[in-house]
Amino acid sequence: MAAGFFIFFEIRVRALSLRRLFGAVIGSLLGISGAYLFSLVLRNALPDGPSRSVLQISVLLLMTYIGLVVGASKGDLLNLAALGGVFTGERASKRNTKVIDTSAIIDGRIADIAETGFLEGTLIIPEFVLRELQMVADSSDSSKRQRGRRGLDVLQAMRTNAQLTVQIAEEDYPQIREVDLKLIELARHLEAKIVTNDFNLNKVAQVRGVPVLNINDLANSLRPVVLPGEKMRVLIMKEGKEYDQGVGYLDDGTMVVVDHARRLIGRSVEIAVTSVLQTASGKMIFGKLDETPKPEPIRAVEVSNS
Secondary structure: OHHHHHHHHHHHHHHOOHHHHHHHHHHHHHHHHHHHHHHHHHHHHOOOOHHHHHHHHHHHHHHHHHHHHHHHHOHHHOOHHHHOHHHHHHHHHHHOEEEEOHHHHHHOHHHHHHHOOOOOOEEEEEHHHHHHHHHHHOOOOHHHHHHHHHHHHHHHHHHHOOOOEEEEEOOOOOOOOOHHHHHHHHHHHHOOEEEEOOHHHHHHHHHOOOOEEEHHHHHHHHOOOOOOOOEEEEEEEEEOOOOOEEEEEOOOOOEEEEEOOHHHOOOEEEEEEEEEEEEOOEEEEEEEEOOOOOOOOOOOOOOOOO
16 A cells, blocks of 8 residues: 555656646645644643644644645746756746647648757647547548548657657646637646647637747748749639639649639649738739730841842
């Protein structure tokens, strides 16, 4: 029984953050100090005997336990950085901790981003995110099932990558039903950032003061800058919403709307950019057919000797 208690105690200590552990130590010391003062009162109030000794030991254990629990719960309020550089390591590591959302795993681009080294630090996969991913992979809908299985494959590739540090977090919040709110609470507890491409989660997390790394924002920022007047070649793939418009796409997926190009579907044309529209989902480029006259080729003139 004693061995089981020590094993359980060791597991709980490992799960505590440094601030909570430091708070538990301070709380237990204060509890012991209070128990000692209380025992002095009992020594003068009760006659010497076994009952007094048992009461003193009981008070010592009770107050030590109360100080331990209260100190651990209030440990997050401590500012360990003010005590010197010994405790700055944990704060630096927490800054490099990222909590991964289900949508980011299913999207798949996070594996490539992390492999290139742009996403450093510890990547945390919550247990409730794994459950949600498993539910998507077991869905009766074939499209959802395919996306869920792709997310599981991406997660497996990330865990087998020796350059990445991926951990499974078992923390759960039964009182919170929504997965997005659980993610925000976990990121707040770990002082971590959330990696996602969910627009609503991005907005809610920002309102609650939790930093977010949005993969869609990163992709949009990496797209080439296009200015009005520039020329480019694009393949017209379908008709647009407005009259006589044609729609094509760049290699990065940017939509290009071309006026008077409906008749040119299936052909690659030269266009001149007229405007660029930035939307929440990305950029849209508007253009028109390049009607700049091309110089005529120089013809060779035969000279007769007659």
